Each structure stands twice: as C-alpha cells, then as structure tokens.
Amino acid sequence: MSDLDQFRSETRAWLEANCPPEMRKPVATDDDVFWGGRNTKFSSEAQKVWFERMRDKGWTVPDWPTQYGGGGLDPAEAKVLREEMAAINARPPLSSFGIWMLGPALLKYGTDAQKAEHLPKITAGLIRWCQGYSEPNAGSDLASLQTRAESDGDDFVITGQKIWTSYANYADWIFCLVRTDPTAKKHDGISFILFDMASKGVSTKPILLISGKSPFCETFFDGVRVPKSHVVGTVNRGWDVAKYLLQHERAMISGMGGRSAGRPLGQVAATTVGSDAQGKLDDPILRGEIARFEVDEAALACAAERAIDLAKAGQGHPAFSSAMKYYGTELNKRRYEILMSAGGIDALEWESPRSKEGARARDWLRTKANSIEGGTSEVMLGIVAKRILDLPGA
Amino acid sequence: MPLVLTEEQSLLRDSARGFINEKAPIAHLRKMRDERDATGFSRDLWKGFAEMGFAGLLVPESFGGSGLGAVEAGIVLEEIGRNLMPSPFLSTAVLAASALVRGGNAEQQAAYLPKIADGSLIATFAVDEGAKHKPLSIAMQAVRAGNGFKLNGAKALVVDGHVADLLIVAARTSGNAGERGGLTLFLVDPKAKGVSVERTVMVDAHNAARITFDNVEVSADAVLGEVDQGGELLDAVLNIGRGAVASEMVGLSEEVFNRTVTYLKERKQFGKLIGEFQALQHRAATLYIDIEISRAATLKALQTLDQDAAKADHAVSVAKAHAGTTATRAVQEGVQMHGGMGMTDQFDIGLFMKRARVCQELFGDDNFHAERLAEARQY
Known part of the structure; x- marks a missing residue:
C-alpha cells in the first residue's frame, strides 16, 4: 500500500469515527455554516464537536503549515481529504474569509510576525475577517479607490467609505485597500492594510438586498488610526497583494453552490413538477435543461480539480481563476433559475412555514450577486481576453 | 490521480x-x-x-x-x-x-x-443502423444456423468500412429492439458471401460506409465474447470510442480556436484590429473557457476508463456531451469571426466545422449523452 493509500484509509476511518451524523447533511440554512470569531455561537452541539475535532487535527485549513494550526498536508494529501470529506458529505468545519482570501495572501506577502499573529487565529476560528475592497465609486474599476490613509508618525490615519463589505457587521478584523499615495498612478498608490473593526472611527451599516437579507454592509472609516506595521507587503504596492488575493477569492466564488451534495437536481425538481409513468420528470423541456446543466456542472468540477493539479505541477495560469469564476457563477445562476422554475408557485411564497420563509426564492435572488461580486462576469472575460488570450487593447 | x-x-x-x-x-x-x-x-x-x-x-x-x-x-x-x-x-x-x-x-x-x-x-466496429446513435435499438438479426449464425441487416456510418479487412458487428441473437440482453458481437470477413459494402462519401471527407448483410453465414468461432451477452462489451467499447472522439473534438476545437484568435490579432476593420472589439473578445474568452472545461472533463473520462471502466458511464457522457457542445460552438464562432473568408473552401475553418459535425454524431451526440445522464440519475 502506498503512503497515499495508507493516508486515505486512515483519513476515512478518522472521519467515520469523528464526523457527527448531523454534519453529513447538506447545508440548508445560514445557521448550518460556522464562521468563527469573537462573538461566535455554535448552532448545535454537533457543529461544535465537529469544529473542535477538526481544529485539533489541524484540518480547518489542511494545507497550511502546522506551526500556524494548519494540517501541514501536501497537495496530494489535501486532495485525498477533500475527496473523503465529499464522499460522506461532510460539511466544512469552518467557513472563513481568513482561510479563503487573507491567509493565502499573508502566506505569500506577510512578515513572519504578521503570519504568527494572524494565521493561528484564523485556523482556530478565533477571528472573523472581512474584506474592504469596493467603494461607491470603485466597483469594476477597483483601482480607482479613494479611501485615504495619511501618514502620521508610526501610524496611518484612514478615512473613507467601503461598500459591499460581506458580513462587516459580524467581522472582528478587516483587510483593506487604502490609498497611501494620491499623487501616483492609480495602481501604484495603494496599500493593503489590516486593522481591528473595534477601532475608534469604524462603523458599519447593513444593506438590505432584493433577497430581503443583508449579507453586505457599507463600512465607514473616520480617522481610524492603524500602526504602519499592519501594512502587508510594501507600502504603495498593495495592488499586487490585492490581485493575488482576488485569484483566491475568484476560485472560492467559482465553487459556490457547486459540489451538489445530496439529491440530483432532477429528483429535487420531481418533488414539485411530478413524474410521468416512466418515472421521468413531467416536463420534458425542463428535464433536458437539467440534464444539460448537470453535464456542465460535472465538467466544471473536473476543471476545478485540474486547475489545482495544474497549479501543483507549476503549469497553472494565474488568471485562470477568472475563467473559473465566470463559469461557476453563471452556472450557479442557472441552477437557481432551474430550481425556481421547478418550484413553480410553491417557490414564490415569501413568508410561510411551507416555503421556509421563502428560502429558495431568497437563495435564487442571492445568486444574482455571484456574477458581480469579486469581479463581474464582464471583468472576468476581459481578464481572460487580455492576460490569457493576449488580445489587443483588452 | x-x-x-x-x-x-x-x-x-x-x-x-x-x-x-x-x-x-x-x-x-x-x-x-x-x-x-x-x-x-x-x-x-x-x-x-x-x-x-x-x-x-x-x-x-x-x-x-x-x-x-x-x-x-x-x-x-x-x-x-x-x-x-x-x-x-x-x-x-x-x-x-x-x-x-x-x-x-x-x-x-x-x-x-x-x-x-x-x-x-x-478493422472496424459496426454498430449504428438508423439516423441516430441508438445502440440498444439494434435490429440486425443473427439467427442460429447449423454450427454458426446467419446475419441479416444493415449498418451505417461504419468508420473505414470500405477498406476494412475485419468487421466487428453488433447484432441481435435474441430479445427485441430496446433491450440490452440478446446482443452479440461477431467477427465478420467483409469478403464473405452476402456482405455488400457501399462507401459513403461524407461531409467531412473522412471514411465511412454503409454495409448490408444478406444471409451472411459465420461460424460459431466468429462470436466475440458471449452469445446474447454482448451488451456489456458493446458498451465498454463504445465508451472508449466516446472518450476518444471527445479527445478528437478537444483537439479540433483548440486548433480552430487558436487559428481564430490569431485572425483576431491580424484582421483590421474600421482602422482597428478586430480583436480590439469587446464583442469579439468576450466571445473568444467564453470559448476558451469552454474548451478548457471540455479538456478537463475529457481527461477525467479517459482516466476513469483506465482505472475503473465499469464506472465510467457518467464521466464519459459528461465529456462527450460537453466536448460536443463546445466543438459545435468553436467551429461556428471560427467561421463567424473569420467572416466571408470562413465560408470559403480555400480556408481550413470549414473543414473543422464538417469534422466536428461528424464527431458529434459518432457514438452519441450531446443530446444523447445528456439524456443518458438523466436516465442514470433517475429523473
């Protein structure tokens, strides 16, 4: 038995013994996701147990170094763990922008002190992070951001406004893009800085969305004082860090809604649409749409797997996450159009126990942001055209 | 892996x-x-x-x-x-x-x-009979006669059929069209009495033939595998063919795409390279993404065929369907973005379009494979 086979059988046994049955069901509501942080609460004992066991194993972030509370797994082992977790539909023990976005950037650009300070608190779920990127006048054209950080001794003093800050009202710390040199060209005067959301001068205001929920906030900085040592990478070179982080963010968003654990979409649809005498969905055109969707979804999963393998082999293209982000988000929107069509009248009830307070409709509306957040589909295609295809003037 | x-x-x-x-x-x-x-x-x-x-x-x-x-x-x-x-x-x-x-x-x-x-x-493999790929609907009959069998029926789109020295033919020894049981594969000499081969000149200028079998006698030794149990072998061989054709489509899609992107960087209209127009850039970008995804799905299917062929149906259908849809789009965009030149016989793009059309039909098009996936998932 190879080392990897050995690792697989041990992992399978460990998961079997340690993953509570409740944690092997598809995520159904917001409460099913554990985000960590100072003010966090577990929604169930099983969620707590699962998180703690995985944390102690280093498997909240399996491929980070053990010195920061990660699992120290190599890429092949990490893949085995993902596969074994998927095989039993195990939920992620911890969801976190620290894991998906900030961590990779800190590992590449952070100082030893910054890594030692922040990474262990991410893996242990102690600090919840949010992302201060977009501004009211800097959306797709992110590099035109205006939040300014003025030098004052050992500190920067930060003033300005961010928008679309996911869960800023729950976050403990923020990683934030600020303008440190207003005279430089727009990409050259930006710095990437970390600070505590409890700092004086920070305030947040949730934005009510079409889904009736408020996953995003407006975030205001009024003379927030932040030590200069909190800049990640070089002052005025924050755009490099920002872009690197965006690659990870786009890979994350691409996978949103995917990995369809649980029943095939066609069977979900059959519960409302009904089936004919042969057991086929009683709407042949919808059935065809679902089959086409599942082809594309399965093919995308192969591409996501290959993207990781290519990166490992040193053959990946840094802009490929934009390609995946485009396809994954358009696909997720398609999934929810299908679900709404399948749900018919039942899916339209906004407030009723029958509809779980309009759960499907709210999720459907939420997916419309997928192709906007983290870079719009149009921006993604522009990046592919320019950086991969090398088309002129793109 | x-x-x-x-x-x-x-x-x-x-x-x-x-x-x-x-x-x-x-x-x-x-x-x-x-x-x-x-x-x-x-x-x-x-x-x-x-x-x-x-x-x-x-x-x-x-x-x-x-x-x-x-x-x-x-x-x-x-x-x-x-x-x-x-x-x-x-x-x-x-x-x-x-x-x-x-x-x-x-x-x-x-x-x-x-x-x-x-x-x-x-050598070649003769499966299809009607206009569309429906392997379970095979109607060609093989009836026991003496020590062997007598074959009657007709096959279409037999690749290289007119130059083959050996035909591997799927026929029905029992059961009815639509059933998996009752299929048997036979090794047939195309020179045998009663076999007539018509070369069919195809849209893509690749080899194919229609072959009819009129009381063709074969011995019991001609049976490949087990009598009545050929369905599984047929599926296994078809799956390999599907994975292989998916690969061919990935290759031709990528070639058409590369030629098209090169053209976008050379051709000028309105005083600009046409590759500067965002309308074309975004279509080129989505096509690139489709091709990369088809490539990943196809490699997955081929690896699955090598590792666990009995469980390859899903991966194979995903690959064949996705690569088929992608190839269809790649050749159409190739012609469209080459403009009038893409319509000429002198330019190669049209040849890719013709081959892609045949590859789609070979061993099931994207509709066939999407349907197969829905069947397998029971909805």
Whole structure:
C-alpha cells in the first residue's frame, strides 16, 4: 500500500469515527455554516464537536503549515481529504474569509510576525475577517479607490467609505485597500492594510438586498488610526497583494453552490413538477435543461480539480481563476433559475412555514450577486481576453 | 490521480504532434478529398503510425503492442483532431483493438491483435443502423444456423468500412429492439458471401460506409465474447470510442480556436484590429473557457476508463456531451469571426466545422449523452 493509500484509509476511518451524523447533511440554512470569531455561537452541539475535532487535527485549513494550526498536508494529501470529506458529505468545519482570501495572501506577502499573529487565529476560528475592497465609486474599476490613509508618525490615519463589505457587521478584523499615495498612478498608490473593526472611527451599516437579507454592509472609516506595521507587503504596492488575493477569492466564488451534495437536481425538481409513468420528470423541456446543466456542472468540477493539479505541477495560469469564476457563477445562476422554475408557485411564497420563509426564492435572488461580486462576469472575460488570450487593447 | 498528463504522456503527445504536423497537415486531407482517393487514407502513413507504436497503442505487449490505455489513445486522437488527419486509428487501433482485447478469446486475439499492432490489418466496429446513435435499438438479426449464425441487416456510418479487412458487428441473437440482453458481437470477413459494402462519401471527407448483410453465414468461432451477452462489451467499447472522439473534438476545437484568435490579432476593420472589439473578445474568452472545461472533463473520462471502466458511464457522457457542445460552438464562432473568408473552401475553418459535425454524431451526440445522464440519475 502506498503512503497515499495508507493516508486515505486512515483519513476515512478518522472521519467515520469523528464526523457527527448531523454534519453529513447538506447545508440548508445560514445557521448550518460556522464562521468563527469573537462573538461566535455554535448552532448545535454537533457543529461544535465537529469544529473542535477538526481544529485539533489541524484540518480547518489542511494545507497550511502546522506551526500556524494548519494540517501541514501536501497537495496530494489535501486532495485525498477533500475527496473523503465529499464522499460522506461532510460539511466544512469552518467557513472563513481568513482561510479563503487573507491567509493565502499573508502566506505569500506577510512578515513572519504578521503570519504568527494572524494565521493561528484564523485556523482556530478565533477571528472573523472581512474584506474592504469596493467603494461607491470603485466597483469594476477597483483601482480607482479613494479611501485615504495619511501618514502620521508610526501610524496611518484612514478615512473613507467601503461598500459591499460581506458580513462587516459580524467581522472582528478587516483587510483593506487604502490609498497611501494620491499623487501616483492609480495602481501604484495603494496599500493593503489590516486593522481591528473595534477601532475608534469604524462603523458599519447593513444593506438590505432584493433577497430581503443583508449579507453586505457599507463600512465607514473616520480617522481610524492603524500602526504602519499592519501594512502587508510594501507600502504603495498593495495592488499586487490585492490581485493575488482576488485569484483566491475568484476560485472560492467559482465553487459556490457547486459540489451538489445530496439529491440530483432532477429528483429535487420531481418533488414539485411530478413524474410521468416512466418515472421521468413531467416536463420534458425542463428535464433536458437539467440534464444539460448537470453535464456542465460535472465538467466544471473536473476543471476545478485540474486547475489545482495544474497549479501543483507549476503549469497553472494565474488568471485562470477568472475563467473559473465566470463559469461557476453563471452556472450557479442557472441552477437557481432551474430550481425556481421547478418550484413553480410553491417557490414564490415569501413568508410561510411551507416555503421556509421563502428560502429558495431568497437563495435564487442571492445568486444574482455571484456574477458581480469579486469581479463581474464582464471583468472576468476581459481578464481572460487580455492576460490569457493576449488580445489587443483588452 | 492528478488531472494532468504524466511526463511519459507528454512525450507521447509531442511525438504524435511532431509526426502528424509533419506528415499529415490539413493539406493531406484536402489531397485525399480532391483526388477522390479510393482508400481515403495513406497506407504509408498508417505504416509509419505502426512503426511509431501508435497502431498498437492499446494492444498488449504480448501481441506486439504497447499495452497503453484510453488516456494515451485520447492523446493521439487529439493530435489527429488538430490536423483532421484521415487515419484508421479510431476504427482499428481504438475500437477494434479494444473489442478484441476485452472480448476476444486467445485464438481471436492471436489472429488479429498482432496484425493491428504492425499496421497490416484494418478493422472496424459496426454498430449504428438508423439516423441516430441508438445502440440498444439494434435490429440486425443473427439467427442460429447449423454450427454458426446467419446475419441479416444493415449498418451505417461504419468508420473505414470500405477498406476494412475485419468487421466487428453488433447484432441481435435474441430479445427485441430496446433491450440490452440478446446482443452479440461477431467477427465478420467483409469478403464473405452476402456482405455488400457501399462507401459513403461524407461531409467531412473522412471514411465511412454503409454495409448490408444478406444471409451472411459465420461460424460459431466468429462470436466475440458471449452469445446474447454482448451488451456489456458493446458498451465498454463504445465508451472508449466516446472518450476518444471527445479527445478528437478537444483537439479540433483548440486548433480552430487558436487559428481564430490569431485572425483576431491580424484582421483590421474600421482602422482597428478586430480583436480590439469587446464583442469579439468576450466571445473568444467564453470559448476558451469552454474548451478548457471540455479538456478537463475529457481527461477525467479517459482516466476513469483506465482505472475503473465499469464506472465510467457518467464521466464519459459528461465529456462527450460537453466536448460536443463546445466543438459545435468553436467551429461556428471560427467561421463567424473569420467572416466571408470562413465560408470559403480555400480556408481550413470549414473543414473543422464538417469534422466536428461528424464527431458529434459518432457514438452519441450531446443530446444523447445528456439524456443518458438523466436516465442514470433517475429523473
């Protein structure tokens, strides 16, 4: 038995013994996701147990170094763990922008002190992070951001406004893009800085969305004082860090809604649409749409797997996450159009126990942001055209 | 297993690419077509293919082949797809060789596999009968007669059928159209009494034939695998063919795409390179993404065929459907973005469009495979 086979059988046994049955069901509501942080609460004992066991194993972030509370797994082992977790539909023990976005950037650009300070608190779920990127006048054209950080001794003093800050009202710390040199060209005067959301001068205001929920906030900085040592990478070179982080963010968003654990979409649809005498969905055109969707979804999963393998082999293209982000988000929107069509009248009830307070409709509306957040589909295609295809003037 | 080629596989790709680029660029296909070549492929090149080890890629080493798998077959097909090379590789080295390796007894294997590997035997697989690929609807009859069987029926789109030395024919020994049970595969000599072969000149200028069987007598030794139990073998061989054709489509899609992107960087209108127009940039970008996804799905299917062929249906259908949809789009965008030039016979783009259409139909188009996926998932 190879080392990897050995690792697989041990992992399978460990998961079997340690993953509570409740944690092997598809995520159904917001409460099913554990985000960590100072003010966090577990929604169930099983969620707590699962998180703690995985944390102690280093498997909240399996491929980070053990010195920061990660699992120290190599890429092949990490893949085995993902596969074994998927095989039993195990939920992620911890969801976190620290894991998906900030961590990779800190590992590449952070100082030893910054890594030692922040990474262990991410893996242990102690600090919840949010992302201060977009501004009211800097959306797709992110590099035109205006939040300014003025030098004052050992500190920067930060003033300005961010928008679309996911869960800023729950976050403990923020990683934030600020303008440190207003005279430089727009990409050259930006710095990437970390600070505590409890700092004086920070305030947040949730934005009510079409889904009736408020996953995003407006975030205001009024003379927030932040030590200069909190800049990640070089002052005025924050755009490099920002872009690197965006690659990870786009890979994350691409996978949103995917990995369809649980029943095939066609069977979900059959519960409302009904089936004919042969057991086929009683709407042949919808059935065809679902089959086409599942082809594309399965093919995308192969591409996501290959993207990781290519990166490992040193053959990946840094802009490929934009390609995946485009396809994954358009696909997720398609999934929810299908679900709404399948749900018919039942899916339209906004407030009723029958509809779980309009759960499907709210999720459907939420997916419309997928192709906007983290870079719009149009921006993604522009990046592919320019950086991969090398088309002129793109 | 990582979804990337190993070093050996990359070397195989390089050698196939080098050989085909040099010996069989698209001009080779044009020559065959324009001269109405009776064979439809070059026997010299096929000998060269055999010397390179490609003809015997799937033949075990004990029979003079290299004993490699579906991934390697796909690698060669991808390069064939890039150059639209007319070659018996699919019919002989992939389909017939797989059928014999999986279903043949020792004598059958010894009789044919070494000749496939050394390039001296052209063999093919005859399945389809109607306009669409419906393997379970096979109606061709094989009735017991004396020690053997008597075959009656007709096959269509038999790849390389008019030049084959050996036909592997799927027929019904019992049961009714639509049933999996009752199918049997037979090895048939195309020169046998009652076999008539009509070469069908196809849209893509690749080889195909219609073959009719009129009271063709074969001995019991001609049965490949078990009588009435051929459904499984048929599926297994078809799946390899589907994975291989998906690869060919990935190759041709990528080639069309590369040529189209090059054109976008050269052609000027309104005083600009047309590649500067965002309307074209975004379509090119989505096509690139589709091709990359088809490539990943196809490699997954081929790896699954090599590792766990019995569980490959899903991965194979995903790959064939996705690569089929992608190829259809790639060739249409290729013609559209080349404008009027794309409509001319002189430009190669149209040849890719024609081949893509045939590849779609081979062993089930994207609709067939989406349907198969829905069936398997019981909705």
